[in-house]
Amino acid sequence: METLNLGPYGHAEGTIRLPGSKSISNRVLLLAALSRGRTRVRDLLASDDTRVMLDALRTLGVSWTQQGESRDFIVDGCGGDFPIKSAKLFMGNAGTAIRPLTAALALNRGDYEISGVARMHERPIGDLVDGLRQLGAQIDYLGNAGFPPLHVHPSAVQASAAPIKVRGDVSSQFLTALLMTLPLLPCASGEIVVEVDGELISKPYIDITLRLLRRFGIDVKQDGWSRFTLPSAGASGAAYRSPGEIRVEGDASSASYFLAAGAIGKGPLRVEGVGRDSIQGDVRFTEALEAMGARVVLHDDAIEVAGIDTPDGKLRAVDMDFNHIPDAAMTIAVAALFANGTTTLRNIASWRVKETDRLAAMATELRKVGATVEEGADYLRVTPPVSLTPGAAIDTYDDHRMAMCFSLVSLGGVPVTINDPKCVAKTFPDYFAEFSRVAR
Numbered sequence: 001m002e003t004l005n006l007g008p009y010g011h012a013e014g015t016i017r018l019p020g021s022k023s024i025s026n027r028v029l030l031l032a033a034l035s036r037g038r039t040r041v042r043d044l045l046a047s048d049d050t051r052v053m054l055d056a057l058r059t060l061g062v063s064w065t066q067q068g069e070s071r072d073f074i075v076d077g078c079g080g081d082f083p084i085k086s087a088k089l090f091m092g093n094a095g096t097a098i099r100p101l102t103a104a105l106a107l108n109r110g111d112y113e114i115s116g117v118a119r120m121h122e123r124p125i126g127d128l129v130d131g132l133r134q135l136g137a138q139i140d141y142l143g144n145a146g147f148p149p150l151h152v153h154p155s156a157v158q159a160s161a162a163p164i165k166v167r168g169d170v171s172s173q174f175l176t177a178l179l180m181t182l183p184l185l186p187c188a189s190g191e192i193v194v195e196v197d198g199e200l201i202s203k204p205y206i207d208i209t210l211r212l213l214r215r216f217g218i219d220v221k222q223d224g225w226s227r228f229t230l231p232s233a234g235a236s237g238a239a240y241r242s243p244g245e246i247r248v249e250g251d252a253s254s255a256s257y258f259l260a261a262g263a264i265g266k267g268p269l270r271v272e273g274v275g276r277d278s279i280q281g282d283v284r285f286t287e288a289l290e291a292m293g294a295r296v297v298l299h300d301d302a303i304e305v306a307g308i309d310t311p312d313g314k315l316r317a318v319d320m321d322f323n324h325i326p327d328a329a330m331t332i333a334v335a336a337l338f339a340n341g342t343t344t345l346r347n348i349a350s351w352r353v354k355e356t357d358r359l360a361a362m363a364t365e366l367r368k369v370g371a372t373v374e375e376g377a378d379y380l381r382v383t384p385p386v387s388l389t390p391g392a393a394i395d396t397y398d399d400h401r402m403a404m405c406f407s408l409v410s411l412g413g414v415p416v417t418i419n420d421p422k423c424v425a426k427t428f429p430d431y432f433a434e435f436s437r438v439a440r
Contacts, residue, residue: 002419002420002421002422003417003419004418004432006409006435006439007416007439009413009440010265010411010412010440011265011266012258012261012266012269012439013265013266013267013268013269013440014270014437014438015438016270016272016434017250017273018250018255018272018274019045019046019250019273019428020046020248020250021251021252021280022050023096023208023253024248024280025041025047025050025248026050026053026097026100027176027212028041028044028246029073030053030057030101030104030180031180031240032075032077032216032246033060033078033082034080035077035080035240035242036077036079037241037244038074038075038077039074039075039077039242039244039246040072040073040074040246042071042072042245042248043071045251046071047425047426048092048093048425049094049097049427052091052094053094053096053097059089060087061084062076062083063076077242080184080233080239080240081108085110086111086112087112088112088113088115089112089115090115090116091114091116091120092120093116093120094116095120095171096173098114098120098125098148099173100176100177100180100181102125102129102139103178104180105152106135106157106181107135107185110152110154111152111154112151112152113142113152114149114150114151114152115142116148117398119355119398121143121149122147123147123353123354124147124171125174126145126146127166127167127170127171127174130166131164131194132178134164135157135158136155136158137155138152139151140153157185158187159185159186161187161189163227164182164192164193164194165194165196165197166197167196167197167198168225171202171350172200172201172202175194175200175206176205176209178194179206179209179213179220179228180209183231184239184240185232187232190231192229193228193230194228195227195228196226201323201326201350202323202324202326203281204280204324208280208281210222211279212279215246216240216241216242217239217240218230218231219231249274249278250273251280251427251428252274252283252285253280253282253327253328254427255273255274255283255303256285256331257404257405257431257435258271258434258435258438259271259285259286259294259303259305260289260332260334260335260408261439262294262304263289263307263308263335264315264335265440266313267295267305268304268305269305269438270302270303270304271302271303271304272301272302273302274301275298275299275302276300277300281324282325282327283303284325285325285328288325288329288332289305289335291318292315292316292332292335293315293316314339315335316340317341318339318343318344320332320346321347322348326348326351327401330351333380334409336382337371337384337385337388338411339384342382344379344381345379346379347379349378354399355400355401355426356397358401361395361402363375365392365394365402366382368392368394369389369392369414370388371384371385388409390415391414391415391417392414392416394406394409394417394418395419398420400427400428403418403423404424404428410439411439418432
């Protein structure tokens with residue numbers, strides 16, 4: 001197994017330009033593919049997750065080209081009708097790819113098998129399948145019920161006046177998948193209603209979906225976070241209109257590691273590519289840093305962070321609900337190692353169905369560096385040690401965010417070893433090179 005030794009460091013400062021947002025990249029690729037016309041996608045993220053989406057679209061007959069060495073792509077849309085009607089698709093461990101694409105394929109009257117890595121076959125998809133079956137989609141599980149791999153059969157799906165119901169308390173990606181694909185479906189009433197059962201988690205990710213739908217010509221009526229009304233496809237069978245060009249902003253989740261580095265390592269550290277104008281909810285990570293005492297300045301397309309101005313330089317412990325930013329919240333769990341007192345992260349049950357069981361993984365690895373950790377069904381409580389354990393070997397569970405989070409331990413003046421560091425290729429292949437550039 002490959003390993004990477006980091007630190008010891010005691011300071012972090014400089015400027016980072018972020019790679020494109022994973023959440024925006026894969027949404028935009030699918031919407032561009034489902035539209036009529038040509039879309040220029042600027043600053044697309046280069047990562048494993050976007051590569052599987054691009055490969056799947058090409059397999060389905062969608063034409064796209066990369067513009068030289070840039071991160072600009074030209075996508076020729078198929079008007080909601082994939083030309084290839086039979087295919088086997090491998091989606092890696094990309095939830096942002098497999099879930100909306102499954103919904104699009106269920107409406108495409110084709111024969112498809114969809115699979116991923118072993119961990120993807122442990123990540124739930126049953127609530128989405130249940131929602132699609134309400135439309136008449138014929139989908140079989142090829143392994144355990146409720147999980148990929150899937151077999152999507154040709155079927156005559158149709159919408160009725162009855163609302164489509166989907167659970168919202170496991171993953172917001174199920175709702176996103178329906179919102180992105182239902183406008184392709186004709187309905188006699190001209191509208192299709194989706195109702196959410198239970199509390200909708202990760203609401204900012206749904207907000208990203210709604211904003212991007214508007215960019216592609218779909219305006220969704222919203223009744224709080226429990227009911228969404230979409231226009232159905234007209235007689236032409238195409239509801240989406242290409243915006244011509246769309247830029248992918250920097251990844252706000254990836255920003256969290258550098259923003260925290262600025263807070264822990266005194267800074268100042270400037271992160272470019274996201275700011276107050278971002279459509280990503282994870283920019284609210286800055287609110288948690290401010291609550292911990294960090295000094296934050298928001299610009300239109302950049303964020304600057306410096307450490308707390310106190311004699312000991314330690315952050316303040318917090319007790320906060322992180323349901324709205326579950327991915328970025330992982331960074332707070334590690335930042336808690338540098339705080340006075342016990343930090344509690346609440347309402348994070350969704351961590352258990354991510355790339356790994358992040359609640360269990362985070363608790364295990366935080367203990368390796370000396371923290372006292374209480375792991376609950378939907379919370380994590382972290383008390384930092386008097387001094388960090390030097391030389392801890394951090395297991396990453398093939399989870400990019402575990403690897404990136406625990407790089408921050410090295411800013412505590414101790415060396416740390418990251419096992420399987422290349423797992424960051426899922427969203428940020430150059431992460432460790434960028435981190436080492438600002439760490440001192």
